[in-house]
Amino acid sequence: MNKTIPSRKKHSVLPAPTIRRFPLYLSFLKSLKGKENVYVSAPDIAKTLRIDSTQITKDFSFIKVAGKTKVGYEINKLVQNIEKFLGYRDPKKAFIIGIGNLGTALIKYNQFSQEGLEIIAGFDIDTEKVGTRVISTKIYHIKNFKKRFNETPVEIGIITTPSEQAQIIADTIIECGIKAIWNFSASPISAPGTVIVENTSIDSGLAMIKWKLNAGRPLIYK
Amino acid sequence: MNKTIPSRKKHSVLPAPTIRRFPLYLSFLKSLKGKENVYVSAPDIAKTLRIDSTQITKDFSFIKVAGKTKVGYEINKLVQNIEKFLGYRDPKKAFIIGIGNLGTALIKYNQFSQEGLEIIAGFDIDTEKVGTRVISTKIYHIKNFKKRFNETPVEIGIITTPSEQAQIIADTIIECGIKAIWNFSASPISAPGTVIVENTSIDSGLAMIKWKLNAGRPLIYK
DNA sequence: AATCAATAAAGAAATTTTTCTTTAAAAGAA
DNA sequence: TTCTTTTAAAGAAAAATTTCTTTATTGATT
Numbered sequence: 001m002n003k004t005i006p007s008r009k010k011h012s013v014l015p016a017p018t019i020r021r022f023p024l025y026l027s028f029l030k031s032l033k034g035k036e037n038v039y040v041s042a043p044d045i046a047k048t049l050r051i052d053s054t055q056i057t058k059d060f061s062f063i064k065v066a067g068k069t070k071v072g073y074e075i076n077k078l079v080q081n082i083e084k085f086l087g088y089r090d091p092k093k094a095f096i097i098g099i100g101n102l103g104t105a106l107i108k109y110n111q112f113s114q115e116g117l118e119i120i121a122g123f124d125i126d127t128e129k130v131g132t133r134v135i136s137t138k139i140y141h142i143k144n145f146k147k148r149f150n151e152t153p154v155e156i157g158i159i160t161t162p163s164e165q166a167q168i169i170a171d172t173i174i175e176c177g178i179k180a181i182w183n184f185s186a187s188p189i190s191a192p193g194t195v196i197v198e199n200t201s202i203d204s205g206l207a208m209i210k211w212k213l214n215a216g217r218p219l220i221y222k
Numbered sequence: 223m224n225k226t227i228p229s230r231k232k233h234s235v236l237p238a239p240t241i242r243r244f245p246l247y248l249s250f251l252k253s254l255k256g257k258e259n260v261y262v263s264a265p266d267i268a269k270t271l272r273i274d275s276t277q278i279t280k281d282f283s284f285i286k287v288a289g290k291t292k293v294g295y296e297i298n299k300l301v302q303n304i305e306k307f308l309g310y311r312d313p314k315k316a317f318i319i320g321i322g323n324l325g326t327a328l329i330k331y332n333q334f335s336q337e338g339l340e341i342i343a344g345f346d347i348d349t350e351k352v353g354t355r356v357i358s359t360k361i362y363h364i365k366n367f368k369k370r371f372n373e374t375p376v377e378i379g380i381i382t383t384p385s386e387q388a389q390i391i392a393d394t395i396i397e398c399g400i401k402a403i404w405n406f407s408a409s410p411i412s413a414p415g416t417v418i419v420e421n422t423s424i425d426s427g428l429a430m431i432k433w434k435l436n437a438g439r440p441l442i443y444k
Numbered sequence: 445a446a447t448c449a450a451t452a453a454a455g456a457a458a459t460t461t462t463t464c465t466t467t468a469a470a471a472g473a474a
Numbered sequence: 475t476t477c478t479t480t481t482a483a484a485g486a487a488a489a490a491t492t493t494c495t496t497t498a499t500t501g502a503t504t
Contacts, residue, residue: 019429024410024421024423027409031409041451052492053451054452054453054493055491057454061454070450071501072452105322112428187253198434203249204242209404210308213401237462275482276483279482288483290469290470291471293470293471295482
């Protein structure tokens with residue numbers, strides 16, 4: 001008993017790993033643009049990305065781009081379709097909570113605007129920060145979150161606070177009716193099944209690296 | 223043809239997703255410490271973390287912590303074993319390249335020292351930054367990377383530069399003999415199979431959120 | 445024109461990961 | 475004590491994901 005809450009995954013006709021690979025493909029493809037080549041083949045992409053070429057083919061098939069035998073895929077078409085698929089032309093609004101270095105980095109991350117994410121306000125408890133702007137994004141006190149949210153509802157709440165505060169912030173913004181939480185804090189967030197939670201955990205990445213460095217061998221301690 | 227380079231995965235006796243879940247467990251378990259409870263059960267963890275409880279049991283079995291029927295797992299023991307497993311007491315050294323907001327955030331991220339990661343120097347091209355310190359971490363010009371590396375070899379190179387520079391930086395540090403690259407830039411990095419590459423891609427996280435927000439339905443454009 | 449080589453595409457197979465099922469143990473209640 | 479309930483643990487089954495295999499197409503070469 002105590003099963004995982006039945007996730008939206010069931011709706012999904014395409015694998016989550018595939019979705020996560022698309023931005024990678026996109027970045028690679030964009031680095032190709034401007035060069036003379038109009039086409040790129042799956043084996044070519046495979047070479048630099050260290051992904052099996054048939055997997056790339058399969059991934060592309062999900063977004064209905066046909067490749068040409070012996071030639072490959074039309075780069076522009078691929079870029080267009082992936083961007084469409086990822087909803088780059090379907091912008092979502094977000095608030096960000098926690099205006100430390102990471103929060104600031106995310107606000108300044110200038111790709112978001114092209115990727116269909118608009119961070120329209122920031123929140124913090126630090127009164128020094130309240131009232132300032134990061135680029136053009138205004139920083140408010142966290143206590144005004146609900147008010148701001150009601151004025152301008154957003155779909156996504158980005159949490160970049162220290163771990164200890166992450167859950168409290170999450171509870172607050174869930175109560176306001178946020179649809180999705182993008183959690184950059186180290187601690188997992190407890191949320192009802194109706195709320196989408198995506199963790200971008202730095203620590204998970206580190207765990208993986210250290211594991212690979214030790215080549216999957218269990219560490220021996222004295 | 224053009225298969226994925228045979229990965230170290232084969233060594234791995236335990237699933238990559240399991241490894242990535244450990245830091246999550248750890249964070250949750252630590253939030254429990256200080257409270258009166260000595261034990262925690264898998265179903266309890268499952269409830270907050272939205273992970274199937276048998277999966278948690280299975281994950282824990284990999285690191286040889288025995289639970290007690292009807293009671294659960296000893297919190298302290300779990301914490302200890304996970305930390306051991308993740309190599310928290312087996313520190314690795316790192317250089318970080320790109321001292322923007324993200325780079326600064328990572329240097330300031332004070333959990334790394336407990337997690338067995340020591341960022342011992344930073345590098346940038348910006349002469350304004352060269353010579354300064356972020357907390358106690360000295361910032362050098364990227365052209366001095368090789369020299370510094372030879373003086374103090376590190377296992378991990380953390381790339382937090384803009385996408386365009388990521389590959390050039392990667393090539394440079396691979397040539398120096400870095401073992402692992404932790405890539406925070408949006409663009410994938412091409413590296414020989416001997417080099418460990420871990421991507422912590424912000425864009426992948428966004429892709430996933432937007433997909434879930436659209437409930438797995440393909441976006442329709444006019 | 446015929447042959448060769450490279451590639452997409454579709455489907456099958458294999459692998460990996462998750463979920464389900466069963467069993468046994470043990471705490472607490474009756 | 476006996477019964478009930480909760481839980482870990484192990485193994486089986488299912489599901490998801492990746493990799494392999496085959497086929498067909500097409501551009502290039504002879």
